[in-house]
Amino acid sequence: MSMPTIPPEPHRPNRKEVIIDLLESIALEEIALSHILNAESEKIQAFVGECLNFPTKPSSKEIIKFNKGVTQLLESVVMKEWILLRKLENVLDFEDDCEPHHKKCESRCHCSPCHSCHFPVCKCRCSHKKHKDHDCYPGK
Amino acid sequence: MREVEPKLLKPLVAGFQLEKTLTKYIVSQHNFLYCQKAADLDASVGKTTFTLLRQINELQKILNQKIMLYRDRFSEADVYAVYCEHPDYEGLNDGTFVDRIEDMCELSTKCAIKEWNKSQIRNEAKQACFLFRERRKWLEIYKTIHNETKTVWLAQRHH
Structure with missing residues (x-):
């Protein structure tokens, strides 16, 4: 099916x-x-x-x-x-x-929510690989 | 507490309508039970009264849980606004519900049914009145915020 x-x-x-x-x-x-x-x-x-x-x-x-x-x-x-x-x-x-x-x-960053932790991607601390490439990712 | 979208409270309003109809249903069932007693169907009266009260209590528990769900999530002012917009809910407090339940219980004591069955009916009737009064008590609590500046305009608009 x-x-x-x-x-x-x-x-x-x-x-x-x-x-x-x-x-x-x-x-x-x-x-x-x-x-x-x-x-x-x-x-x-x-x-x-x-x-x-x-x-x-x-x-x-x-x-x-x-x-x-x-x-x-x-x-x-x-x-x-x-x-x-x-x-x-x-x-x-x-x-x-x-x-x-x-x-x-x-912060009105207009970031879309992360698919795994549902937080805006700029605040996201999860190990979702694709979010690490995001511009405002804190670790960048 | 957050800014509330009025549409989020719709299920609560629908609950009031269901409660209103439930009271009407209880009145009809009460009349039916009287007629059954007059037709000497004592066993049926005993059995029906118990089942009916048990189901009414189940329904009341659901209505109470629903109010609790909203109470935990929305401010008192929001829930009070819903009560204000539905003055017909106030009419449910005319004693019909409790009177009919007590009457049903009274009727069952006059029936030729087993003592333990009568005791079960009494317990269910007590619980039905308790659950109803509990709901009314919550409404009274909401009314105490009637004179607060953030809600007084709601009362003035609807009364």
């Missing part, structure tokens, strides 16, 4: 845009879950009836079956929420990883 290829695109989002997109995706998924939960509560309300008298006159077996379905849905929502929480944690950690760049770049 070959490696996946990224199709060419005129605009590639930068790191910050990617983080915002990911956070927005989490928010949208959560709003979708809210809509599902809202629909489920309306479904229960319709089944029970406004006067709490089961307007469709279901049998005990039907009530238990309906109850099971409702419980299963909440379980799925909880599971999905766990996944979203992990995703949020990862995205926020990823966002934190960006921080040292800005802090270290106070």
